[in-house]
Amino acid sequence: MIPFINQSRSRSRRGSILVVVLAIVMLLSVMVVAFMDEALQQLRYSSLYQNQDDLRQEAYEALEVTGATLAIFQEVEEHLWGPAQGWGDPLEFADYRPPEGIDIKVRLVEESSRIPFNTLDYDQLVELFTYLGIPEYLANDAADSYIDWTDEDDLKRLNGFDGDDYERLDPPIRAANRKSRNWDELELIPAIKEAFWDEETDTPTGAWRQLQDIATLRYEGPVNINTAPSDVLYAMEELQILDAREIIDYRDGWNADRSDDDRYYREVSSAPVTETSMASTEVGQLWVEITASRGDAQFVLTALLQLSGSSQANGQNGGDEADEGGGDGQDQDQSADEADSADEDQSGQNAEDSASEEDNGTQDTASDETQNQSSKSTERFPFSILRLQENAKIGWTEEKAANFNDGIE
Ligand SMILES: [Ca+2]
Ligand SMILES: [Ca+2]
Numbered sequence: 233m234i235p236f237i238n239q240s241r242s243r244s245r246r247g248s249i250l251v252v253v254l255a256i257v258m259l260l261s262v263m264v265v266a267f268m269d270e271a272l273q274q275l276r277y278s279s280l281y282q283n284q285d286d287l288r289q290e291a292y293e294a295l296e297v298t299g300a301t302l303a304i305f306q307e308v309e310e311h312l313w314g315p316a317q318g319w320g321d322p323l324e325f326a327d328y329r330p331p332e333g334i335d336i337k338v339r340l341v342e343e344s345s346r347i348p349f350n351t352l353d354y355d356q357l358v359e360l361f362t363y364l365g366i367p368e369y370l371a372n373d374a375a376d377s378y379i380d381w382t383d384e385d386d387l388k389r390l391n392g393f394d395g396d397d398y399e400r401l402d403p404p405i406r407a408a409n410r411k412s413r414n415w416d417e418l419e420l421i422p423a424i425k426e427a428f429w430d431e432e433t434d435t436p437t438g439a440w441r442q443l444q445d446i447a448t449l450r451y452e453g454p455v456n457i458n459t460a461p462s463d464v465l466y467a468m469e470e471l472q473i474l475d476a477r478e479i480i481d482y483r484d485g486w487n488a489d490r491s492d493d494d495r496y497y498r499e500v501s502s503a504p505v506t507e508t509s510m511a512s513t514e515v516g517q518l519w520v521e522i523t524a525s526r527g528d529a530q531f532v533l534t535a536l537l538q539l540s541g542s543s544q545a546n547g548q549n550g551g552d553e554a555d556e557g558g559g560d561g562q563d564q565d566q567s568a569d570e571a572d573s574a575d576e577d578q579s580g581q582n583a584e585d586s587a588s589e590e591d592n593g594t595q596d597t598a599s600d601e602t603q604n605q606s607s608k609s610t611e612r613f614p615f616s617i618l619r620l621q622e623n624a625k626i627g628w629t630e631e632k633a634a635n636f637n638d639g640i641e
Contacts, residue, residue, distance in 0.1 A: 337518075386407070
């Protein structure tokens, strides 16, 4: 056992060196293409003109470098498994240095490291709710009611709530009869509120927050077990999908610190997974959040990448940061000049999109520049950009888009 492990470790070291060498060559060529792109240069001029500062330009450049880094790993190793491959700090990997005086931070949060809530069946919903401490009778009601909320018919399930039931509410509303895209919408479902709200204070309980931390309404593919936070894995264990403890021990290597003995699974078949349709070893969707700042001025650029096909992708920050993505990301403390007005436009647009559009397809944005940028990136990299947001941190747009009644009218 030990010799085998050592052997595979040294093989993986040699692999890493190869990656670095190839990466530098490839990165140079990718970046030269990027820099030489005339249209892109024009975009940058127009962005300078609009914003009177270069933070925005630098943020887009850092997004390109991040994309190039991911593309390199995808190309060389043919899979993106997780940041343990070496792409967790893309700018460092690319040896990218922003201009003097500008600070660039990249945060990667994998959407596909959370449980795809909209794919769960009744039994799984009940198990998930009871795992979060909801009493079983409330969990049954909440699960049936959620399915009724999303199913196309107006007939209520055994413990459900649908059609006429909503019309009798004060004020009357209509069930969505489609999958939910934001959590706030679910507050309209009485059984969900009963299960997840404190009656006296009329505020959500910790279980509601925890649900949003471990589950996603946006992504519907299998969960990347290489990056899923331990809370997610334990919940999946509750759903009879996998053995959380064994996976966590394997990923940590010989100690629990994040270190270069961290490991990742390459095949679901080699992991302790019983329900293989719900688990993956690769990144499906990845948020990239770029913050460019100079002093107090700040510009935030957020992109949601769809890694093409189920066999290509990687995610990062499976741990703490992924948790933050769901709930906390929405503090918006941008202070760049003119950011406020740009931000208003952008958020309005995003709200419409998320209420009315499916997740495939590039998001329309108020700015031509953004649109162009996104289609360019799509051509150059082995993935597409599902969303591109300016001055909105991860998760924030969804919060703003929560006005459900606008969505159904
Ligand atoms: Ca229904
Ligand atoms: Ca129904």
